[in-house]
Amino acid sequence: MFQQTAVLDGHELPERACSDQAQGDWAMAGSLRATPELQALHALPLWPLPTLCLLLGCFAAFGLSAYGMVEGWMPIPLGIIINGLAIYGAFTPLHDGTHRAVSRNRFINDVISTASGQLLLPGCEVAIYRILHLAHHKTTGEHHEDPDEPATRSLSGFWLYGIFLEFYWVHWYLKRFSQWSAAQNARVFLGSCLMASWYAIWIASPWALECLLIWWIPQRIGAVLILYAFAYIQHPPGVEQRAYPIRATGILRPNKWLGPLMLGQNAHLIHHLYPQIPWYRLEAGWRATEAQLLRRAPPIRGYWGGWGQDAFPNTETPWRWVRVAATEDIAQDIRLFTFESASPSPLPIYEAGAHIDVRLEPGVVRQYSLIGRPGTTGRWQIAVKREAGGRGGSIAAHARLQQGTLVEVGNPRNNFPLQASAGRHVLIAGGIGVTPFISMAYALAAKDFALHVFARTPAHVPFGQAMQRFPFAARIQLHCDDGKGFENSEIADALGPYRAGDRTYLCGPAGFMERVEAVAATAGWPAGAVVTENFSPLRPSRPEAPFTIELARSGRRLRVEVGQSIVDVLEGERFSVDTVCRQGVCGTCRCRVLSGEIEHRDSVLTAAEREEGNQILLCVSRGAGNGLLVLDR
Known part of the structure; x- marks a missing residue:
């Protein structure tokens, strides 16, 4: 049986545009x-x-x-x-x-x-x-x-x-x-x-x-x-x-x-x-x-x-060898892997929310969150959902990682830490997204929190009925829709009314998180009180498609193809564009939009600014729909 310690994010993280x-x-x-x-x-x-x-x-x-x-x-x-x-x-x-x-x-x-x-x-x-x-x-x-x-x-x-x-x-x-x-x-x-x-x-x-x-x-x-x-x-x-x-x-x-x-x-x-x-x-x-x-x-x-000397980081992730000590299917298409050190050195401790790199094949590295009680030593665990239509990492994990297999992994890193807060902590997961919240639940044991898991059926919930054996089982509530879809009212009930100091954490498919964020905004939750696990700029809410921009001051029109950003196109035409991070974080490339629909992918604009629809971050966001995107340039 799996070890009841803590489960961190076990789904594959998005592919990176730059170094991890x-x-x-x-x-x-x-x-x-x-x-x-x-x-x-x-x-x-x-x-x-x-x-x-x-x-x-x-x-x-x-x-x-x-x-x-x-x-x-x-x-x-x-x-x-x-x-x-x-x-x-x-x-x-x-x-x-x-x-x-x-x-x-x-x-x-x-x-x-x-x-x-x-x-x-x-x-x-x-x-x-x-x-x-x-x-x-x-x-x-x-x-x-x-x-x-x-x-x-x-x-x-x-x-x-x-x-x-x-x-x-x-x-x-x-x-x-x-x-x-x-x-x-x-x-x-x-x-x-x-x-x-x-x-x-x-x-x-x-x-x-x-x-x-x-x-x-x-x-x-x-x-x-x-x-x-x-x-x-x-x-x-x-x-x-x-x-x-x-x-x-x-x-x-x-x-x-x-x-x-x-x-x-x-x-x-x-x-x-x-x-x-x-x-x-x-x-x-x-x-x-x-x-x-x-x-x-x-x-x-x-x-x-x-x-x-500590100011100069290693240029590569420090890798270590681990051995697959056990595997277990804990839900439909979801497998739990337990790692132990392959050397006399023990595996280091980690925080709730930490993840590791796993080298599955030459040139194939994927990131999975760790499973285990935060701060403990001994074994590491990850959970991997097999995605038939994915990039191949989850299929390789299910096929290659058998008991006794040696595999290279990186040291733990944490991009999804708990935030200090005096209010409630509401953890909302979509399917495999429950994994980071089990470890957080251990860390929040002495605080006011609730864990809501949304899935198609109980068979799709990691750990299934075994979740009832966790010490915080009384704070877990399962929501299953049998593929019919959840009502916004059910999500709103899970969130509850916002009070100063409350925090909501989201993890799961991008569409699920976007929907919960929209319901939270409608229910009065400020954007800053809703925390999601984002390892890259926001994923598109629809398939990426080419679009056309117009520069209002010159009337010139330029085509932005799939895989290009507006900054790429403008710089290719020798237009000066102020940029720094090119990740949608710093806000340097913010530009006024005179008309057109925007698909926002940045971390800068507030919900109100996005609703107004007159600003865009040129490095990551795109035009949406078939209309022209007119920029104040």
Whole structure:
């Protein structure tokens, strides 16, 4: 008989578009993005008082210091330091403005951020710096691709990069000149000319020495401080965000003296995951996500010294050999597999919600959640549902994994953790989706929870009647429809009325989860209180089909084929598109829709925003139906 411990998700997870580590990181970031805490942190004011105060304070300090140096009452060394710090501080609104995280009004956002950048990059508008900075976000840690990578590689490279910053950026851009549109190249050329003219005018003027002391030396100091605070101590060299989104950027240990000077960048990881959170809310973002993100092992360091070895992840999943100790059919087409260590080393403990990679055949790796009481050692268990129309992984598992078979598995990882909550926990499963909730039920034994299992018949429920032997059996309720379909009222009864602090967890087929989410929204459950297990962007609610977009400002129409994203098509036509994660999590590529039906697949838009139907995340979402999707571009 199977061991009555805990069952975690036993169904196959969706195929990944990128590495499993990256997909898991973005999945966790996406689920956290939908919580009420992070939704509130993303809500931008029209007039950002903290940012305006910072900007005015920096300009006032710079102006007063410069005046004092000219008049002779400000010691030159002190004036240089003050001006350098002012330039460093004024960079933060420019930095936020590249992600439109200053104001909810785009015009105000760009005016404030452009003005703030003039002390560091005179003549440069935020649109130009946005090109460089978003490239850094997309390619963090990639040699020759990340424009800020030289500042993280070594101390000598950091100093050279700081001194010759503008020259390096121009060189980086020119190497990619052909990939940009003519309009963007003209814009960058004009901005570069304005900056060069600024230098030339001051060098040729009678006040060249004053300019050197008042602005150029402080500007170099400010640039070095910016590179140190925003790059050198933030990114472990060579760790690529494309592969390790949560490990490519660090968190700084608290320091009561230096912390305030960081202007929120001691939580720089939050900026890279959620770039539209403004600087003065980054630390609040870390506090709201710390417990969950720590499970993904982000690098944590101090303000000085180098990176510890734990900041550099292994490039491969650490594999281990296990032996199939037993198998058992526990429902129709569902088989339970019990693993034991094939070496003297015991299998490590894991949390409720953890899953492992299983190498079924060369080149065939699938992910299954673990079965067993969280925190215990000894054996691991997984449950696999045989899917005749699947990708072949479940069929290979049922055919190959026999008692005594040796198989390679990865270490446990957790993308579906329980959230801290003082209210009820309602666990709703569709068929095989019950598996993660049995382990959660063990973890929730002392709390108020209920487990509802929806299936076609009792024969389709994993463990079947044996579920009655679990210590929490009194909290389990089975719902069987004999293939006739469930009424929304039955789902609503399972959910119950929402009270502050309540959480609902969903696991099962995508269509089932979408339906439960819709019923929950109708019943008054806020979106942030409904947690689903998402390892990739939302699956389509209908078969993927090609569609056509129209760019309203030019009238041009473009075809988006199956397997392409809107971003792919726009970039193929050399249109500039602001993107970072390309997973529907960060919100950078949000675009206004003037008309057309949208199939949303992101983790950013709220239920209300989706209902309005006038915004789309270009990296993952698609047009639906046969009509034209008209974009405000």
